[in-house]
Amino acid sequence: MHLLQGPQKSPSDSAIPPSILPTVGYLEIDDRSVEFRDLDQYIHSHPEIAYEEFIAHGTLSTFLEKQGFTVTRHAYGLETSFEANFGSGGRLVTYCAEYDALPGIGHACGHNLIATASTAAFVSLAKTIEKLRIPGRVRILGTPAEEGGGGKVKLINAGAFKDEISAAMMSHPISAREYKDGYTGIAGFKLIASNKLRVEFRGKGAHAAGEPWNGINALDAAVQAYTNISMLRQGMRPDERIHGVIENGGTVPNVIPDYTRMNWYVRAPTSSRSESLLVKAKACFEAAAAATGCQVNYIPALSYRDLRVNDTLCQVYVDDMADLGEKIILKQDIPGTVSTDMGNVSYEVPSFHGVFAIPTPPDVTGHHPSFALAAGKIEAHDAAMRCAKGMAMMGYRVLTDSKVAEGARKDFNMIEK
Incomplete structure (x- = not known):
């Protein structure tokens, strides 16, 4: 992707129609569908455990560099973390990419899909910033070792979230068998x-x-x-x-x-x-x-905090995914009894951690060999790309709509820490 240089416009929030991203950023995801699928498959076929994600780190970094982004490899003192930024001025949106696997059973939590979805959302939003010359910054942060290694906790301690981040985002795959009535995911995924x-x-x-x-x-x-x-x-x-x-x-x-x-x-x-x-x-x-x-x-070892749900960001995601034909639950009433280091991030900045459904065999959930097989299927990739579009649109709204950004910050400040 050729990245435009020069000053950006400073339009008011109402100057940019909310429908502009589907005509700019979504096309970026669709036009690069083969590239994103190849990226997804390569990470899936080369599973690596916590802090040993050398192939994923190199593959994602090289992919972004080929798109024209400047990538900081081995970011924040972690050998398998990376960071890329685009834009200037305005607000800052960060997409978190996970890519570690589980010992012995590979990508049985589908982190290959998380990495690809976050990468696609980042590229989509960067392309929109470039095309429209709007103020705002978008960042992708490679976050290793979610599976018990506390990669995001180390990144927090190293200063990766010290900037004034308006929203940090990611989404996780989950078995479609857990959903009924046509729902395909959850916006507010509560974890302990x-x-x-x-x-x-x-x-x-x-x-x-x-x-x-x-x-x-x-x-x-x-x-x-x-x-x-x-x-x-x-x-x-x-x-x-x-x-x-x-x-x-x-x-x-x-x-x-x-x-x-x-x-x-x-x-x-x-x-x-x-x-x-x-x-x-x-x-x-x-x-x-x-x-x-x-x-x-x-x-x-590093402890994981509970995951705080941001109502404003969740509502935006639900509304925009509906435009894509996806029916998303606003938030869970009862937290799931699993944990993530994204919970620690949700105590630092306004955060979004959704889930999207992928087809799996009956009675199969995450951390199962059959879930790892399902995470490599084209149907799972397609679900991840639809989720990427929703996260890209949410990032666009945070950058261009003060009501959304201020609402997300207010929700963050209101939740007791």
């Missing part, structure tokens, strides 16, 4: 907070047959901790979750394990409730250590 930590137990090794009485069994501590958490669940609220795995359970059966390590997620609808539940979980771990004579140690 999550605290993550690894728990280490240290005991004393001994021969398991010859002199087990001289050992202190760290595996017993891990098993007891797992049992304690299972007992805790009966006293948890229905919207709370604790789940974990034993990552290191010992070596061979005839040696008393002197070290074990577990990985746990503690989730609740709000960050404060997640912290309270974490206190109870730690009591379970410490009781297991005391009962077995082991020492316990915690290795905390």
Whole structure:
């Protein structure tokens, strides 16, 4: 894409008809449909786990550079993050692109679709800014390691969201089987907070047959901790979750394990409730250590905050997607019991995190091998491109309509932090 240079016009909000983007930006998405499909497929066929998304980072960066954008690779000190900007003056809209996969099962959360949709929305809005010479800036930010690695949390800490951002946006695929009555997505996708930590137990090794009485069994501590958490669940609220795995359970059966390590997620609808539940979980771990004579140690990871819904941005998305023939639920009444680091972003700037439906086999949801297969289908890509058009239109309205921008900021400020 040839990027125009020179001064931009400064029209009033009412000077640009709201229908202009479908005739400019949407065509950009349609005209480049093959390129976006190839981009989607390449990322899907080369799945990479958190902070190892070297192929996705390079592929997306090169794609944007070929369109004429200047890309900052390895942005904000993260090796697999990138950033590109276009425009000047006015407000700033940021599209977040996720592209990490899950260990062993690939893009079973469809992050290839997220990356492609955000890229298409960015290119579409940049083309509109260029064509109309309107004031405003658009940014795409590559955000690695959403799957437990807290990439956006690190980007926040590094200053990636310190600018006066009027809206940060992204959308996530979800199984179409979860929708009825012709709905194809949700604008206000509510998600819960999550605290993550690894728990280490240290005991004393001994021969398991010859002199087990001289050992202190760290595996017993891990098993007891797992049992304690299972007992805790009966006293948890229905919207709370604790789940974990034993990552290191010992070596061979005839040696008393002197070290074990577990990985746990503690989730609740709000960050404060997640912290309270974490206190109870730690009591379970410490009781297991005391009962077995082991020492316990915690290795905390980056925590995910609950996802705050911005009513203004959601309504804009619902209205514009209706023009595309899509029927979108305004927002969830009950939060989904999963988490995302986009929740942390929603505490920094006005944010939008929608979901779009893709066809999957019956009884299949995210984090399943069959969802990974579905995320590579043309029907899933087409859904992502329709979503990209909706996000591009929303970005355009934020840049050109003060009522939308001010409404989004007001909603952000009104929600208790």
